[in-house]
Amino acid sequence: MDHQQSDIKTNGSDLSSTSSSSFSDLQYQSGFHNHFSSEALPGALPHGQSSPLVCPYGVYAEQISGTSFTSPRKLNLRSWLYRVKPSVTHEPFRPLEPSHRKLVSEFTQANSSTTPTQLRWKPVDVPESPTDFVEGLFTVCGAGSSFLRHGFAIHMYTANKSMDNCAFCNADGDFLIVPQTGKLWITTECGKLQVSPGEIAVLPQGFRFAVDLPDGPSRGYVAEVFGTHFQLPDLGPIGANGLAAPRDFLVPTAWFEESSRPGYIIIQKFGGELFTAKQDFSPFNVVAWHGNYTPYKYDLTTFCPFNTVLFDHGDPSVNTVLTAPTDKPGVALLDFVIFPPRWLVAEHTFRPPYYHRNCMSEFMGLIYGGYEAKADGFLPGGASLHSCMTPHGPDTKTYEATIARGNEAGPFRITDTLAFMFESCLIPRVCTWALESPVIDRDYYQCWTGLKSHFTRGRMNAEDGDVQNGKKED
Ligand SMILES: O=C(O)Cc1cc(O)ccc1O
Ligand SMILES: [Fe+2]
Numbered sequence: 524m525d526h527q528q529s530d531i532k533t534n535g536s537d538l539s540s541t542s543s544s545s546f547s548d549l550q551y552q553s554g555f556h557n558h559f560s561s562e563a564l565p566g567a568l569p570h571g572q573s574s575p576l577v578c579p580y581g582v583y584a585e586q587i588s589g590t591s592f593t594s595p596r597k598l599n600l601r602s603w604l605y606r607v608k609p610s611v612t613h614e615p616f617r618p619l620e621p622s623h624r625k626l627v628s629e630f631t632q633a634n635s636s637t638t639p640t641q642l643r644w645k646p647v648d649v650p651e652s653p654t655d656f657v658e659g660l661f662t663v664c665g666a667g668s669s670f671l672r673h674g675f676a677i678h679m680y681t682a683n684k685s686m687d688n689c690a691f692c693n694a695d696g697d698f699l700i701v702p703q704t705g706k707l708w709i710t711t712e713c714g715k716l717q718v719s720p721g722e723i724a725v726l727p728q729g730f731r732f733a734v735d736l737p738d739g740p741s742r743g744y745v746a747e748v749f750g751t752h753f754q755l756p757d758l759g760p761i762g763a764n765g766l767a768a769p770r771d772f773l774v775p776t777a778w779f780e781e782s783s784r785p786g787y788i789i790i791q792k793f794g795g796e797l798f799t800a801k802q803d804f805s806p807f808n809v810v811a812w813h814g815n816y817t818p819y820k821y822d823l824t825t826f827c828p829f830n831t832v833l834f835d836h837g838d839p840s841v842n843t844v845l846t847a848p849t850d851k852p853g854v855a856l857l858d859f860v861i862f863p864p865r866w867l868v869a870e871h872t873f874r875p876p877y878y879h880r881n882c883m884s885e886f887m888g889l890i891y892g893g894y895e896a897k898a899d900g901f902l903p904g905g906a907s908l909h910s911c912m913t914p915h916g917p918d919t920k921t922y923e924a925t926i927a928r929g930n931e932a933g934p935f936r937i938t939d940t941l942a943f944m945f946e947s948c949l950i951p952r953v954c955t956w957a958l959e960s961p962v963i964d965r966d967y968y969q970c971w972t973g974l975k976s977h978f979t980r981g982r983m984n985a986e987d988g989d990v991q992n993g994k995k996e997d
Contacts, residue, residue, distance in 0.1 A: 546708050546717055551773035555755055555819075556600065561714065562811035563777040573603045573813070582810050583609040587712075589727050589752060589816040600727075600752060602814025604712055607781050610731075613802035616791060625661035627954055628669035628676060628695045628749070628795030635664070635952035639913045642953065643967040644960060646904030649681040649704075649740040656682045656707075656734035657691050657790055657797075660745065663957045664886065664908060666949035669695035670794055672750030675847070675857045675947055677886050679906065681742045685735040689788040690806050695795065696749040698726040699845065699859055701943060703890050703904050705741025707734050711818045712809045714775025720890055721941060723859070724820045725753055725845075731789065731806040732818065742904055744888045746945045748857050753845040756858075761829055767844045771825040774817045780805045821845075823890075823941065828865045834872045839944065854948045855883075862895065862942040868934045875925055878916030883946050885909045892939035896921055900970060901942075907967075911950045918970035926977075 552559050562568045567582070569575045574584045582605045589600035627634050650659070659682040667674015676696075682705075690710075700707070700723060707718040711732040718724045720743075726732050758765060784805045791798045826844060831837045839860050847857040867874050876896045887894075887907045894901050898920035901907060909915040917925070957963070 546715055549715055549717055550776050551716075551820075552776060553770045553773055555769035555772040556815050557769075557774075558813070558815045559774055559817060560811075560813040561775075561777040563714075563779050564810050567605055567777075567811035568813060569605070578605055580605075580810060582606055585609050587729055587814075587816060589729065600814075600816035602713070602812055602816040604809045605811045606712075607779065607808035607810065608804055610806065612804070613789060613800040616793075616798035616800045619790065619797040619799050625954070625956060626676075626678070626792065626795050626797070627662040627665060628674075628747075628792070630665050630667065630674070630676075630952040635954045636958060637910075637950070637952050638958075639910055641913055641915055641967055642908040642958075643900065643964040644906045644957070645962040645964055646902055647679065647681055647742065647960075647962055649683050649742055651683075653684045654682050655684050655686045656680055656736075656741075657686065657689075658682070661956065662795075662954050663906065664951035664953045665747075666947065666951050667749060669749045673849075673856070674749045674949060675945075675951075676747040676749075676795075677945055677951070678745040678747065679743070680745060681740070682734070682736060683740040685737065686733045688784060688786060689790055689799075690731040690733045692731045692789055692791045693726070693728060693747070694791055694793045695728070696747045697728050697752055697847070698724075699746040699748075699753060700724045700726065700743060701745070701888065701890065702741055702743040703888065704743070705736060706738045707741055707743075708737060709734055709818070710778075710807050711775060712806060713812055713817050714778040714809075716773075716775055716818060716820045718820050721824060722820055722822045723844075724818065726818050727752060727816060730818055733807070744906070744943075744945075746857055746859065748847040751847045751849070751856055753847050753859070756840075756843040756846045761841075765827050765829050766842075767821065767826055772819045772821050774819045777809060777811050779808050779810050781808055823861055823863060826861060826863055828863055830865060830867075831869050831872070834869050836869065836872060836874060836877050839876070839946075849948060851948075856947060856949065858944070858946045860944040860946060862940065862944075864936065864938045864940060866934055866936050873925060874935075875917045875921055878914065880912045880914050881909070881946075882911055883948055884911050884951055885915075886945045886947075886951070888943055888945075890941040890943065892941060894940065894942045895937060897970070898924070900964060900967070905962075908951065908953065916971075919973035920970075922974060 585604045660680040665676035709716045789800045842860045845859045849856045889903045896917040
């Protein structure tokens, strides 16, 4: 018996369909960086070898490598795509006219500034004018360089129309997309992904994809990492289970279209610049594929949070969904961390995030609801940046309300909230347009200026029960 055959997902989709209906009953494969196999036509995957002289159905074999050929096996990522025509069949790349110059992949004094000031942005409105995902993508901040294969960029996007007869390809790094409003219907070379707010998608370096918006506009955040890929964090003493489970990561099944597409455009992001190349067919012509380098999605509600069950506020590293590592153990180029609904049960503890300064830099976004450290001003679709060693923490209202409440509420389920953080060991530079943006909150610092001294010399000490329940004596 051919044991591989039984693992192969066959997707009997309409061969030439491009309509949104082809998204209606998507099937996914589950697992993280597994060696997947998928075929849209039975028998399309070669057996026993990846590159036969002639492939089944007469397709071309093409490898996409996400790591160097010689990367250690446990890090090595590559896939084989079996396609109607190879990707190379296109006219030369030409620079896209600079109507769109808000993408940065190398952060310098010419395109960005550095500031230790706490920064916050209100949500950006989705524009009225027709804007697709690529046109609506702009960089907020980042560090390092895609050319040097070390660094990251944080982008945001607003879009109100589907990409039309074009696909995007990011040669610079991996995109981790966090939609905040509006569903994304993403066609990739490996198949289709439907991604709603509350889910994320990872589009690794080099994959071509197109974003459709049949359900209306979308807005969201994108983290891009250069020179490394997202991994699941180690779990240490948590054990073998918890946080994001590998089986909750969903990978597309093969889907292809073979009809001719005159004037089709590949938009390639290369060194932060956009280039276009014409071809006469869709890049979504992959009849079958196998490998461990693939786009994937993940539903954040499947995250299994761990936290303190007695006292003190745990560090947010325990909420890491995915981490893009550096070569230094435990030091992330970019962690993706979430603050989902959960129970707060700590006794005699200041339960909101503590006041702190961090050698890592923290960019935050809010998908829905409110954030436990901010009573006002941090809105869904907005963002904040607290860079290396910049002090931050709960605003005055949150602090006062927490102290006034004590822990009388007992166990408390924090609901209606989904905030996240992109945390990096590199210090971001902020793009000029983000600093000059009309949605920047110039009064952000005022959320802390009302914090008054509660210092009462000689009246309270660590043994004092009133200190323990957080209440001050009169
Ligand atoms: O600054 C923030 O709001 C993010 C954050 C949350 C938390 O629970 C602990 C530390 C931290 O940086
Ligand atoms: Fe923080």
